[in-house]
Structures are given as C-alpha cells and as structure tokens.
Amino acid sequence: xxxxxxxxxxxxxxxxxxxxxxxxxxxxxxxxxxxxxxxxxxxxxxxxxxxxxxxxxxxxxxxxxxxxxxxxxxxxxxxxxxxxxxxxxxxxxxxxxxxxxxxxxxxxxxxxxxxxxxxxxxxxxxxxxxxxxxxxxxxxxxxxxxxxxxxxxxxxxxxxxxxxxxxxxxxxxxxxxxxxxxxxxxxxxxxxxxxxxxxxxxxxxxxxxxxxxxxxxxxxxxxxxxxxxxxxxxxxxxxxxxxxxxxxxxxxxxxxxxxxxxxxxxxxxxxxxxxxxxxxxxxxxxxxxxxxxxxxxxxxxxxxxxxxxxxxxxxxxxxxxxxxxxxxxxxxxxxxxxxxxxxxxxxxxxxxxxxxxxxxxxxxxxxxxxxxxxxxxxxxxxxxxxxxxxxxxx
Ligand SMILES: Cc1ncc(COP(=O)(O)O)c(C=O)c1O
Numbered sequence: 129x130x131x132x133x134x135x136x137x138x139x140x141x142x143x144x145x146x147x148x149x150x151x152x153x154x155x156x157x158x159x160x161x162x163x164x165x166x167x168x169x170x171x172x173x174x175x176x177x178x179x180x181x182x183x184x185x186x187x188x189x190x191x192x193x194x195x196x197x198x199x200x201x202x203x204x205x206x207x208x209x210x211x212x213x214x215x216x217x218x219x220x221x222x223x224x225x226x227x228x229x230x231x232x233x234x235x236x237x238x239x240x241x242x243x244x245x246x247x248x249x250x251x252x253x254x255x256x257x258x259x260x261x262x263x264x265x266x267x268x269x270x271x272x273x274x275x276x277x278x279x280x281x282x283x284x285x286x287x288x289x290x291x292x293x294x295x296x297x298x299x300x301x302x303x304x305x306x307x308x309x310x311x312x313x314x315x316x317x318x319x320x321x322x323x324x325x326x327x328x329x330x331x332x333x334x335x336x337x338x339x340x341x342x343x344x345x346x347x348x349x350x351x352x353x354x355x356x357x358x359x360x361x362x363x364x365x366x367x368x369x370x371x372x373x374x375x376x377x378x379x380x381x382x383x384x385x386x387x388x389x390x391x392x393x394x395x396x397x398x399x400x401x402x403x404x405x406x407x408x409x410x411x412x413x414x415x416x417x418x419x420x421x422x423x424x425x426x427x428x429x430x431x432x433x434x435x436x437x438x439x440x441x442x443x444x445x446x447x448x449x450x451x452x453x454x455x456x457x458x459x460x461x462x463x464x465x466x467x468x469x470x471x472x473x474x475x476x477x478x479x480x481x482x483x484x485x486x487x488x489x490x491x492x493x494x495x496x497x498x499x500x501x502x503x504x505x506x507x508x509x510x511x512x513x514x515x516x517x518x519x520x521x522x
Contacts, residue, residue: 141260141264158473161500163502164454166369166502172367176367179407182407183404194396195399195402197387197390198396199397203409204225211224217359217377218377222355222377222378223384224375224378225376226396226402227390228372228397228398229373230362230364232374234360237376237378239265241294241328242265244267246267247268247270247293248268248270248296249269249284249293249327251271251274251278251306252486252488253305253493253495254297254305255299255332258297259485269487270287271486276308276447278298278300278308278314279310279318284296284321285321288321294328295329295330296322296327296328296330297330300331300347300348301335302454303452304335305482307446308447312345315345315346323356331357331358333361334362337421338365338425338452340426340450341426342451349377357378360374429455431508435508435512436455438516439516440512443463454497455498457497458494461494465481465483465496466483471518477511498512
C-alpha cells in the first residue's frame with residue numbers, strides 16, 4: 129500500500145484526547161459530560177422554520193446563488209450596527225466580514241499573520257480547537273496561567289519581556305474550559321500590554337451571550353484605539369452551531385487579507401445560512417431570545433453546581449462560572465486525574481481530562497472539564513452521582 133508522507137504542518141498534530149473520549153459518547157448508554165454543544169432546547173427551531181420558508185418563497189436565488197466572499201451585505205451592515213449598539217465597538221478603521229464559524233477566524237488570522245515559529249500567547253488552559261489551529265501553522269504556543277479573574281497579567285508581562293509575541297489569543301467571557309471571566313481591570317491591562325510590547329489581541333467571544341448572572345463587561349475591542357484587536361463572533365451559541373455562521377470585526381488592512389485567505393478556503397459562507405441569521409436578527413427580538421437562553425442555561429448551571437457540591441463536595445474545587453457551558457473542576461491531590469477519567473468511561477460517563485486543553489499537553493494537571501449545557505437533567509444527575517462514587521472509592 130502507498131505510504132503517505134504528511135506535511136510538517138499536520139504531522140505533529142496528535143489525535144486529541146477529547147476526540148478519543150468523545151468516541152465513547154456515540155454509545156447511547158454513555159452519559160456525556162464531555163461535549164461543548166449548546167442546549168438542544170435553546171435552539172429557535174420554530175423561528176428558523178418560518179424564516180426558511182420565507183427565504184424559499186421570497187428570495188430563493190439569493191439563497192442558492194454564489195455570493196461575495198465578504199458575506200451578505202445586509203447582514204454585515206446589521207451586525208456592525210448591532211455591535212456598535214451593544215458593545216460600542218467598531219471604528220472608521222474597522223471592517224467586518226462573515227465567516228464559517230469562529231473557527232475559520234482563528235485559521236484566517238493565523239494564516240495571514242504567522243510564519244513558522246511565530247509565537248502565539250494563549251491562556252493555559254484554552255480551547256483545544258484554537259490551540260490545534262495555531263499548532264497546524266507551526267506556531268509556538270506561549271501558555272499563560274489563568275486565575276479566578278482571567279489570565280495572570282504579571283506572569284504574562286514577565287514572559288513577553290524577552291519573547292516577541294505575534295498575538296494573544298483570549299476568550300474573555302466564561303472561558304473554555306475554565307469558565308472564568310476576564311475582569312475589567314485585566315481587560316485594560318491586556319490592552320496596555322499589547323501597546324507596550326506591540327502585539328495584537330484575538331478576542332474570541334463565543335459565550336458572551338450565555339451570561340446567567342452579573343453584568344456584561346466591556347469588550348477588549350471596545351478599548352481599541354490603535355487597530356490592535358481582532359474580535360471573533362459566532363452564531364454557534366446564539367442560534368445554532370450547525371449553520372456555521374460567524375463574523376470578524378477587525379482593522380481594514382487585516383480584513384482585506386483575511387478575505388483573500390477565505391476565498392481559497394470556501395469562497396463564502398453558505399448564503400442560505402447567512403440569510404437565516406439575517407432574518408432572525410431582523411425579524412425577532414434578540415434580547416428576548418438571549419433572556420430565554422439565559423433562563424435555560426441558569427437552570428442547567430445551578431443543577432450541575434448543586435450536584436457537584438452534593439456528590440463531589442470535598443473532592444473537587446472550582447470557580448463558579450457566571451455563564452457559558454463548563455465547570456472546570458480540580459480534583460483533590462489523592463485522585464489521579466487520568467485514572468479517574470478512564471474509570472468514568474468504564475462506568476459509562478464521559479468527562480474531558482484537563483490535559484487536553486493545555487498549551488503543553490505533557491504538562492501535569494488534576495483538572496477535568498464538565499459540560500452542563502448538553503446533558504438532560506436526568507443524565508446530569510446520573511453522571512455526577514457516578515463521578516462521586518468513583519471519587520469516594522465506591
Ligand atoms: C472558545 C471557542 N471558540 C470558538 C469555538 C468554535 O466556534 P464556531 O462553532 O463558531 O466555529 C468554540 C466552540 O466550542 C469555542 O469554545
């Protein structure tokens with residue numbers, strides 16, 4: 129048989145631990161606390177059905193024909209207005225394009241900015257999809273520890289004093305996997321550091337709409353006066369991940385290069401899906417939808433926290449997430465994390481081992497990530513009870 133010699137870019141990427149764990153979740157008897165999917169009951173199914181019919185009745189050719197790479201112009205305009213009103217961001221110097229999810233933004237930005245060996249600073253732990261994207265361009269990852277209020281800015285400054293960073297990748301709200309939110313003071317400090325040490329900031333905000341308590345904080349992009357911040361948005365959590373619609377707001381010069389990059393990836397994001405998003409934003413009350421989602425997610429988060437407290441109370445510690453989808457649990461020292469995760473799979477409960485999210489996967493950690501958005505209440509009760517049994521040696 130033919131032996132395939134893979135590119136340097138892909139050869140170093142290992143199958144992820146998450147994927148291995150998720151394989152077990154295709155078994156219907158496995159309770160999965162490992163996924164990162166939105167709550168099925170939060171999808172606006174009826175609204176999308178109405179919109180889909182309207183699109184095929186009124187503008188089928190727009191939905192089915194090629195579009196321009198930048199995206200459906202009315203959606204772009206609507207989003208610019210929305211972001212200005214909601215977060216006060218977007219200047220004369222910025223432009224916005226539609227992308228195929230936020231995932232494509234990480235890819236496009238790295239593609240247009242990074243050469244092999246360039247350094248991308250990342251929260252440690254961070255979203256594995258983005259870490260693998262940076263790795264696939266042979267970037268070096270500079271991991272910065274996370275505290276209760278976001279990245280450790282003192283450690284960050286220490287590390288970048290003698291290391292030139294291309295950009296910082298940050299998930300400021302209800303971070304994946306840690307659930308923590310970057311404080312206002314640290315948002316300002318991160319931006320000051322970006323100016324002082326001359327790097328860019330990729331602000332990835334997929335979970336901002338999933339706040340269940342507390343107040344929205346200003347985005348780092350809204351502080352940007354020098355064209356240093358790239359804001360990645362997505363409809364994966366607000367509407368549905370299957371439609372693959374995201375958007376990036378960034379300085380014009382970067383956007384025009386990213387547009388060229390996108391042309392060779394997928395020409396444009398599917399027009400039908402862009403029209404779905406456009407009409408949803410235009411015809412429905414987004415605030416009301418966000419409120420509805422918030423109630424669903426609050427119930428789920430509260431249930432998970434109460435179950436953790438009841439069954440794993442003295443075996444784990446965690447920072448209470450104010451939104452998002454995850455609880456990042458630190459197992460106590462007498463539990464070996466990987467043995468715990470394997471035993472959970474044996475007992476048909478899937479959780480994600482913390483190592484999967486580290487910038488250096490060989491580093492040791494005693495964390496696991498638990499997801500509360502996807503499982504039903506009954507599965508959550510069953511799953512956490514089993515985790516409690518394992519932790520308590522039963
Ligand atoms: C931090 C973060 N960024 C981006 C994504 C991917 O978003 P999208 O579906 O828009 O590609 C995820 C998905 O879980 C995520 O957790």
